[in-house]
Amino acid sequence: MTKSPTKAATAKTPKPKPDAGGEAAVPVSNRAMRAAERRDAIVEAAMEEFIARGFAATRLDDIAKRAGVAKGTIYLHFKDKESMFEELVRTVIVPVVARLNALPPPTGSVRDLIETFAGNFLKEVIGTRRGDLVRLIVAEGPRFPAVADFYYREVVSRGIAGMRALIELGIARGEIRERDLARYPQILVAPAMIAVIWQSLFERHAPLDAQDMLRVHLDLIFGERRTT
Amino acid sequence: MTKSPTKAATAKTPKPKPDAGGEAAVPVSNRAMRAAERRDAIVEAAMEEFIARGFAATRLDDIAKRAGVAKGTIYLHFKDKESMFEELVRTVIVPVVARLNALPPPTGSVRDLIETFAGNFLKEVIGTRRGDLVRLIVAEGPRFPAVADFYYREVVSRGIAGMRALIELGIARGEIRERDLARYPQILVAPAMIAVIWQSLFERHAPLDAQDMLRVHLDLIFGERRTT
DNA sequence: TATTTATGACTGACTAGTCAGTCATAGTCA
DNA sequence: TGACTATGACTGACTAGTCAGTCATAAATA
Known part of the structure; x- marks a missing residue:
C-alpha cells in the first residue's frame, strides 16, 4: 500500500514528472503532497524493518533504501530513530x-x-x-x-x-x-x-x-x- | 575497577584461599570448579542484560562487568554473542x-x-x-x-x-x-x-x-x- | 532567481571479537 | 616437603568495522 508507483524507482529517476494528465486531485500544493507521500513511504519501510529486526538492530540506511529516499530525508520528518519508532x-x-x-x-x-x-x-x-x-x-x-x-x-x-x-x-x-x-x-x-x-x-x-x-x-x- | 590482585571482587566467591582439605567433596579440580562458577556468573549476568535491553542492544562489556569477569573470558565459554544467547x-x-x-x-x-x-x-x-x-x-x-x-x-x-x-x-x-x-x-x-x-x-x-x-x-x- | 527540499558522503562514537601476555594453580622432581 | 616448571584460565588494550546523525551541495519548485 502507498507503494506509490512513482518514486519507488530509486531516487535516481530523472523524474519524468510530467503530471500532464492532470494527476487528478492535487488538494494541497504538489510539494506538500509529495512530502506526505515520502513520509508514508518512510513509515511503511520503517515498520517493515523494525518488525523484521527489532528496534536496535534496524539500520536507518536500510529504511531509507527501502523507502526509496536518502537517509537525510528521514531527518526532515523525524527527530531521531527513537522518536521515529x-x-x-x-x-x-x-x-x-x-x-x-x-x-x-x-x-x-x-x-x-x-x-x-x-x-x-x-x-x-x-x-x-x-x-x-x-x-x-x-x-x-x-x-x-x-x-x-x-x-x-x-x-x-x-x-x-x-x-x-x-x-x-x-x-x-x-x-x-x-x-x-x-x-x-x-x-x-x-x-x-x-x-x-x-x-x-x-x-x-x-x-x-x-x-x-x-x-x-x-x-x-x-x-x-x-x-x- | 582497579585490577589489583583480588579481582574476584564480585559477589561470586571472594575465594581467598583454595583450602585444599576442608570443603568435603572437591570432585573436580579447584580450577575447573572456578571456571564453572564463572560460566554461571556469565549466564546469569547475560540473562539480566538481555532481558533488560534485548539481544542487539546488550553490550558484552556490560555482561562482563556484571559478571565480574573480563570480556575475553566470555569467549572462553561461548563462541560469540549469538550462540551465547x-x-x-x-x-x-x-x-x-x-x-x-x-x-x-x-x-x-x-x-x-x-x-x-x-x-x-x-x-x-x-x-x-x-x-x-x-x-x-x-x-x-x-x-x-x-x-x-x-x-x-x-x-x-x-x-x-x-x-x-x-x-x-x-x-x-x-x-x-x-x-x-x-x-x-x-x-x-x-x-x-x-x-x-x-x-x-x-x-x-x-x-x-x-x-x-x-x-x-x-x-x-x-x-x-x-x-x- | 530565491527559497525550499532532498541528497549522500562524511564524521565520530561505539562495540564485537582478538590475542599477546600474566599469573595462580597443578604437576614434577630432588 | 620445598622448589621449580608447565598449564591454561584470565585479562584488557586493541583492531576493524558499524551506524546514527550532520551538513555542504544539488535539485526542485515558486
Missing part, C-alpha cells in the same frame, strides 16, 4: 483504534457482536503486518515506556473496557453464565492474543486455525454451540 | 522442563491437577525472571529461529500435548463439557500467557491478580465454581 507506532495504531471504535452496530445477540468483532480482528490483525506490530510492541515495550504507555492507553485499556461492557451486557441478558468474567475481560481476549503470537513464532511448526479456535472459545463462554 | 535460553529452560516432566502425581480430579499446575506456574513463572525470559523469546524468536525451534520443541509442543491429555481425561470423566477444547489446548493456557505478558508490560498501569483470573478461567472450563 514512537511516532510509527502511533501512526499505525490510531486508525485501527478509530475503526474499532466505530464498530458496534447494536444488533443481535452479544455473541453476535463479539463474533463480528472477532471476525474483524481475525481479518485485520491475526497473521497480518498489524499482528506483527503487536508482537513488536510486546518485544520493545519495556525499553520504550512511552510506547507501552501509549499502547496501554489507546488500545489495551479501551479494549478491556469495551469487552467488559459487552460481557456485562451478556450477563444481564443471560447469555453469559460466568459472572466473574466481567472482572477479567482479558480472558475473553486471551486466545486472540495467543493466536497473534502463535502465528508470528510457531506457524511453520504447527499452523493454527485461529478462526476455529476462537469459535470454540466463544462456545466455552456462551454455553453450548449455537447452530451455525 | 542461544545457549543461555537452553541453560535456563532445560531444568524447568525437567521439573515439569516430573510433575503429575495422578491424584484427585482433573481440575485439581490443573489447579496445582496453575499454582506452580503462578509461583515459578508469572512475574519472575523466567516470565521475562518468555517475553524475551517472544521478542527475539523471529530473529533466532534456533531459539524459537528449541522453545517450540522443548516447551510449547510438550506443554500443548500435556494439556491436551489432561483435557481429554477431563472430558472422559465428565468434568469438562466442551469437547472441542481438546483440539485447542492453547485456550486453556492462554490466560496464563497473557498474565505473563501483562506483568511485564502493564503491571504499573493496572496490576493484575493473575491467581484470581486463572481461577475464573477454570470456572469457565469446568462449569460452576467448586466450593473453595
Whole structure:
C-alpha cells in the first residue's frame, strides 16, 4: 500500500514528472503532497524493518533504501530513530483504534457482536503486518515506556473496557453464565492474543486455525454451540 | 575497577584461599570448579542484560562487568554473542522442563491437577525472571529461529500435548463439557500467557491478580465454581 | 532567481571479537 | 616437603568495522 508507483524507482529517476494528465486531485500544493507521500513511504519501510529486526538492530540506511529516499530525508520528518519508532507506532495504531471504535452496530445477540468483532480482528490483525506490530510492541515495550504507555492507553485499556461492557451486557441478558468474567475481560481476549503470537513464532511448526479456535472459545463462554 | 590482585571482587566467591582439605567433596579440580562458577556468573549476568535491553542492544562489556569477569573470558565459554544467547535460553529452560516432566502425581480430579499446575506456574513463572525470559523469546524468536525451534520443541509442543491429555481425561470423566477444547489446548493456557505478558508490560498501569483470573478461567472450563 | 527540499558522503562514537601476555594453580622432581 | 616448571584460565588494550546523525551541495519548485 502507498507503494506509490512513482518514486519507488530509486531516487535516481530523472523524474519524468510530467503530471500532464492532470494527476487528478492535487488538494494541497504538489510539494506538500509529495512530502506526505515520502513520509508514508518512510513509515511503511520503517515498520517493515523494525518488525523484521527489532528496534536496535534496524539500520536507518536500510529504511531509507527501502523507502526509496536518502537517509537525510528521514531527518526532515523525524527527530531521531527513537522518536521515529514512537511516532510509527502511533501512526499505525490510531486508525485501527478509530475503526474499532466505530464498530458496534447494536444488533443481535452479544455473541453476535463479539463474533463480528472477532471476525474483524481475525481479518485485520491475526497473521497480518498489524499482528506483527503487536508482537513488536510486546518485544520493545519495556525499553520504550512511552510506547507501552501509549499502547496501554489507546488500545489495551479501551479494549478491556469495551469487552467488559459487552460481557456485562451478556450477563444481564443471560447469555453469559460466568459472572466473574466481567472482572477479567482479558480472558475473553486471551486466545486472540495467543493466536497473534502463535502465528508470528510457531506457524511453520504447527499452523493454527485461529478462526476455529476462537469459535470454540466463544462456545466455552456462551454455553453450548449455537447452530451455525 | 582497579585490577589489583583480588579481582574476584564480585559477589561470586571472594575465594581467598583454595583450602585444599576442608570443603568435603572437591570432585573436580579447584580450577575447573572456578571456571564453572564463572560460566554461571556469565549466564546469569547475560540473562539480566538481555532481558533488560534485548539481544542487539546488550553490550558484552556490560555482561562482563556484571559478571565480574573480563570480556575475553566470555569467549572462553561461548563462541560469540549469538550462540551465547542461544545457549543461555537452553541453560535456563532445560531444568524447568525437567521439573515439569516430573510433575503429575495422578491424584484427585482433573481440575485439581490443573489447579496445582496453575499454582506452580503462578509461583515459578508469572512475574519472575523466567516470565521475562518468555517475553524475551517472544521478542527475539523471529530473529533466532534456533531459539524459537528449541522453545517450540522443548516447551510449547510438550506443554500443548500435556494439556491436551489432561483435557481429554477431563472430558472422559465428565468434568469438562466442551469437547472441542481438546483440539485447542492453547485456550486453556492462554490466560496464563497473557498474565505473563501483562506483568511485564502493564503491571504499573493496572496490576493484575493473575491467581484470581486463572481461577475464573477454570470456572469457565469446568462449569460452576467448586466450593473453595 | 530565491527559497525550499532532498541528497549522500562524511564524521565520530561505539562495540564485537582478538590475542599477546600474566599469573595462580597443578604437576614434577630432588 | 620445598622448589621449580608447565598449564591454561584470565585479562584488557586493541583492531576493524558499524551506524546514527550532520551538513555542504544539488535539485526542485515558486
